[in-house]
Amino acid sequence: xxxxxxxxxxxxxxxxxxxxxxxxxxxxxxxxxxxxxxxxxxxxxxxxxxxxxxxxxxxxxxxxxxxxxxxxxxxxxxxxxxxxxxxxxxxxxxxxxxxxxxxxxxxxxxxxxxxxxxxxxxxxxxxxxxxxxxxxxxxxxxxxxxxxxxxxxxxxxxxxxxxxxxxxxxxxxxxxxxxxxxxxxxxxxxxxxxxxxxx
Numbered sequence: 130x131x132x133x134x135x136x137x138x139x140x141x142x143x144x145x146x147x148x149x150x151x152x153x154x155x156x157x158x159x160x161x162x163x164x165x166x167x168x169x170x171x172x173x174x175x176x177x178x179x180x181x182x183x184x185x186x187x188x189x190x191x192x193x194x195x196x197x198x199x200x201x202x203x204x205x206x207x208x209x210x211x212x213x214x215x216x217x218x219x220x221x222x223x224x225x226x227x228x229x230x231x232x233x234x235x236x237x238x239x240x241x242x243x244x245x246x247x248x249x250x251x252x253x254x255x256x257x258x259x260x261x262x263x264x265x266x267x268x269x270x271x272x273x274x275x276x277x278x279x280x281x282x283x284x285x286x287x288x289x290x291x292x293x294x295x296x297x298x299x300x301x302x303x304x305x306x307x308x309x310x311x312x313x314x315x316x317x318x319x320x321x322x323x324x325x326x327x328x
Contacts, residue, residue: 130223132213138224142231146305147238150272154243155257157274159250168279174302175250175270195240195267202237205230221316221324228313235306236271243269273302 157163157173164170177191209226212218244264247255264270281297317324 130213130220132210135209135213135223135227138227139231139234142228142305142309143235143238146231146235146309149274149305150239151257153274154247154250154255154272156254157250158252158254162276168277170276170278171274172276172302173250174273176273177270191240191268195237198233198237198240202230202233205233219324219326221320225313225316225324228309228316232306232309232311232313235304235309239271240269241267243272245269271304273304273307275304275308276302 153171153173157171159173159175162170162172205226209223209230212223212226245262245266246258247263247269248259248261249255249263277299278297279299282295284291284294284296286293
């Protein structure tokens with residue numbers, strides 16, 4: 130795969146990711162939910178930190194996380210360029226890296242810019258390019274919206290650890306960028322031999 134095609138894939142993922150996030154941010158109040166099917170909902174939340182809502186504590190935690198993401202994207206970008214320049218890398222590898230890079234960059238856009246281009250979504254629809262932004266550069270919140278609660282109920286008492294508890298499968302809420310990252314990582318795991326095969 131050429132560098133141009135890899136860039137096109139990255140651009141398309143970023144475009145879909147940002148359009149979906151901006152739409153949700155400007156049409157949903159935080160916590161609002163629309164049921165598409167009983168197993169698929171659009172549920173607007175904002176993520177302060179890493180995957181699964183993990184946060185780095187402290188006043189500079191968010192800044193450290195965003196800077197780390199920028200460094201990581203630089204490293205992934207170099208990996209993509211180097212893989213293509215060698216001309217012997219598998220298309221599986223190049224597509225996987227491009228998806229991971231697009232996903233990481235998509236969430237970085239939120240972290241770097243959303244705090245200064247949107248106002249708060251807590252009790253109102255957010256305004257794009259607001260005169261009263263909710264944060265500052267490098268302190269934006271990542272927008273998540275896809276929710277697939279395939280099953281919800283109480284687990285049987287005989288199950289160890291979780292028995293008798295209220296349980297939802299699958300309870301993660303995520304975005305297009307997260308899907309891109311997960312797909313890229315999945316390609317590297319499932320097609321490991323093909324991805325790292327030298328022609």
